[in-house]
Amino acid sequence: MALPRRVVIALGGNAMTGPDGSATPRAQRDAIAAAARHVAAVVATGAEVVLTHGNGPQVGNLLVKNELAAHVVPPVPLDWNVAQTQATIGFTFADELDAALAALGSPQRAAALVTRTLVDPADPGFATPSKPVGRHLPREEAQRLIDLGQNWEDRGERGWRRVVASPEPLSVIDVPAIEALSGAGFVVVCAGGGGVPVVPGPGDGDALLGVEAVIDKDLTAALLARELRADTLVIATDVPHVMVDFGSPSARPLTRVTVAEMRAHADAGQFARGSMGPKVEAALRFVTDSGDGRQGARAVITALTHISDAVARDDVGTVITAQEE
Numbered sequence: 001m002a003l004p005r006r007v008v009i010a011l012g013g014n015a016m017t018g019p020d021g022s023a024t025p026r027a028q029r030d031a032i033a034a035a036a037r038h039v040a041a042v043v044a045t046g047a048e049v050v051l052t053h054g055n056g057p058q059v060g061n062l063l064v065k066n067e068l069a070a071h072v073v074p075p076v077p078l079d080w081n082v083a084q085t086q087a088t089i090g091f092t093f094a095d096e097l098d099a100a101l102a103a104l105g106s107p108q109r110a111a112a113l114v115t116r117t118l119v120d121p122a123d124p125g126f127a128t129p130s131k132p133v134g135r136h137l138p139r140e141e142a143q144r145l146i147d148l149g150q151n152w153e154d155r156g157e158r159g160w161r162r163v164v165a166s167p168e169p170l171s172v173i174d175v176p177a178i179e180a181l182s183g184a185g186f187v188v189v190c191a192g193g194g195g196v197p198v199v200p201g202p203g204d205g206d207a208l209l210g211v212e213a214v215i216d217k218d219l220t221a222a223l224l225a226r227e228l229r230a231d232t233l234v235i236a237t238d239v240p241h242v243m244v245d246f247g248s249p250s251a252r253p254l255t256r257v258t259v260a261e262m263r264a265h266a267d268a269g270q271f272a273r274g275s276m277g278p279k280v281e282a283a284l285r286f287v288t289d290s291g292d293g294r295q296g297a298r299a300v301i302t303a304l305t306h307i308s309d310a311v312a313r314d315d316v317g318t319v320i321t322a323q324e325e
């Protein structure tokens with residue numbers, strides 16, 4: 001297998017909290033330091049690396065702070081919260097990536113970019129909140145907040161979680177800046193939390209406007225990878241493989257699958273909405289939409305601890321390709 005030239009890596013917001021879901025600054029810094037070492041190992045393979053990350057736990061916590069302090073200081077809209085999470089996670093990643101790269105003897109350094117993603121103001125995702133954010137709560141506490149007008153849904157064993165509007169990403173506005181930074185040798189941290197959602201201004205030549213939503217970062221990662229003409233999209237999660245028949249005696253890991261096989265599994269309802277579902281959808285979109293004359297675009301879904309092996313080898317994680325190779 002030829003080593004990829006450009007790799008986009010997507011990390012979940014949960015990978016940047018403590019093992020118990022703790023989102024204290026110390027827990028987030030420690031988790032990001034561990035993740036940065038794995039990302040630096042990918043850089044050491046020689047690929048140009050662009051890193052994007054989630055913000056589900058962090059942006060949900062900012063929402064709570066806004067609401068609790070609303071009688072003291074003016075609350076800010078959700079798109080501002082997304083930008084704030086890009087800044088805090090971005091600078092922490094830049095610090096930790098710089099250290100991890102230096103430890104490997106790499107001269108490369110990181111740069112974090114506040115990034116906007118265009119969405120359609122008429123997207124149905126605004127009317128039907130679906131993106132889980134923030135902490136899990138027991139049903140009784142969630143019900144109290146539902147009674148106050150919030151949207152919460154049952155997320156199974158861990159409890160209930162708030163859901164917010166989540167439109168489809170249409171275009172990553174700042175791709176030219178990402179390309180310039182990457183071309184100058186930086187490991188670029190960008191499009192965090194799926195990007196700050198923006199819509200066109202009301203008139204010709206008007207500035208873009210932020211809108212209150214949180215975009216799914218895996219779907220933005222697929223779009224970003226395609227717009228950057230990456231060879232490989234790596235979606236890091238907490239399991240080594242995507243499973244089918246999960247939780248049943250016939251459960252089995254998927255290793256190498258074609259787009260057609262993976263689409264059939266997805267259509268059969270194998271992957272949970274709000275967890276493995278968007279990762280699989282993102283992988284399918286990237287491989288399908290990258291079929292514009294380039295050979296070998298592939299997506300890998302695997303554990304964070306396996307990402308450098310997944311870039312250098314073709315037998316690690318769940319590998320999705322256009323056709324059997």
Ligand SMILES: NC(=O)OP(=O)(O)O
Binds near residue numbers: 011012216
């Ligand atoms: N924005 C987003 O998808 O974040 P998570 O991956 O943390 O849920």
